[in-house]
Amino acid sequence: MSALKKIIFFAHRFEDGALVLALISMLLMALLQILLRNLFDSGFLWAESFLRILVLWIAMLGAMVATREGHHISIDLLSNVLKPGFFVPLRFASLAFASAISFTTAYYCIEFIGYEYIDGTIAFAKVPVWVCMSILPIGFGVMGLRFLLTIFVKEN
């Protein structure tokens, strides 16, 4: 295995791990809150915000993995009808478009996070909003890159 392949392999495992970890933390945290509320009439003030931010992280991490596996929900009316000869160029166009839109979104996410960084708003506990939002440009950036790379990889 070449070095690059190794890095990609570990990056994928890291991504999967983060996704699984996000759900497990969500489950445990939600349970803990229910227990604390019902048994001790208390709870962590920041737990609610933390849980909601996990939703965003699951959304982005899950979508990143979905991009890796070509599992995104799409409408796709034509590919059943079209001749295979048309199919390849259309797929290229569609991937290039998806890549461009993802990168554009990532760009505006970074710009917005810049403002948040200057503001220094706190999301929960001592974690600032910009840290919570950081998954947005990462997610869209990675997806943009993956759409782009898929153009050059032969479909199985």
Added chain:
Amino acid sequence: MGVWGSAVVALFAIIGTPLFVVILAAAMLGFYLGDVPLTVIPIEIYRLVDTPLLLALPLFTFAGYILAESQLSTRLVRVTEAFLGWMPGGLAVVSYVTCAFFTAFTGASGVTIVAVGALLLPALVEGGYSKRFSLGLVTTSGSLGLLLAPSLPLILYGVIVQQMNLPNPFTIQELFIAGILPAILMVVLLTIYSIWATRHVELKSEPFNRRMAWQSLVAMRWELPLPVIVLGGIYSGFFAVSEAAAVTAFYVLIVEVFIYREVSFTVLPRVIREAMVMVGGILLILGCSLAFTNFLVDAEVPQRLFEWIATYIQSKFTFLILLNIILLALGAILDIFSALVIMIPLIVPLALRFGVDPVHLGIIFLANMQIGYFTPPIGMNLFIASYRFKKPITELYRATIPFMFVLLFALILITYIPGLSLFFLDR
């Protein structure tokens, strides 16, 4: 520029570009033309964080994926068979009830056909039902139960509508209650049809056997409390929806991994990952559609649409007919999640202007989508059934059509008798 831009985006949509990209592109185009800075897009996507209800989506999906991985389907079929199998048309009823229950928990992802349908099909054929009838029945049942809590599309409808800050708000609990009678109506009508359709057929029927019934219950004893936890907890107001989701997920995890030991620790990460990839895809689309909806509202699109339609249609009932036709067509070509995020922001404000209750509208919407799952030519469950049972898709078209008419009749009743959905509600 707007027209050309929209045409390009629409073109990319139909050649299979991921839906979230299409929605983002549409929103960007709209904001760009309206001179709104595009930093509004991350702000809108970040609004995913403002909805406590969304927490329920990953947790319920996780529970559903684990249940689908376990042998619940076998136990469920045994229980319903033991308790309902003796009735006239018993096996058909067994199929409907089992599928409805299973789909409510697994969210109509087609897994019902794979997990439950595959068990029911041979049983139906052995019970004396014809091949074609059984095939149609099983395929149709694959989306039955969409109206029952805690089905994912039902929650998603609630989430999307709540985001819109409409003048006529409702709770998810109300939506859950509204689905009960329409779902029962569908099962009853399908049962009546099944009995009628097989009136000339010699069917095997097992008399009620107390020992078998008891044994089947004992085998399922750990899963039996599930509806009580979910439905009882939510309907009684003891749990918030997201709390019920957390408790359900935890309970299912303990039962299937540690008690039944049917889902091993080693496959757990894979199951979680698969579930989260599906949820992630849906959540991302939802986040992007928040931006798009914002643009639609800014541009007063629903309002203009209403004014345009109101010049042709005045009555609520004509509007509902039109709505059903459009939704049935959409249900046949779009998958349910795309249909929800694309259509709700347009349709709900419109329907409210025509005096349709948003809870009732949700039930109508999902009932249409449920039929869309097996509407030719590309209803998703037709393909899943075709793949799973190794039958040509055309055979499935023919097999499901009578069932489709039964459910269309149910749809008409559900649409034009709002009381079916709103009977238990104070609306």
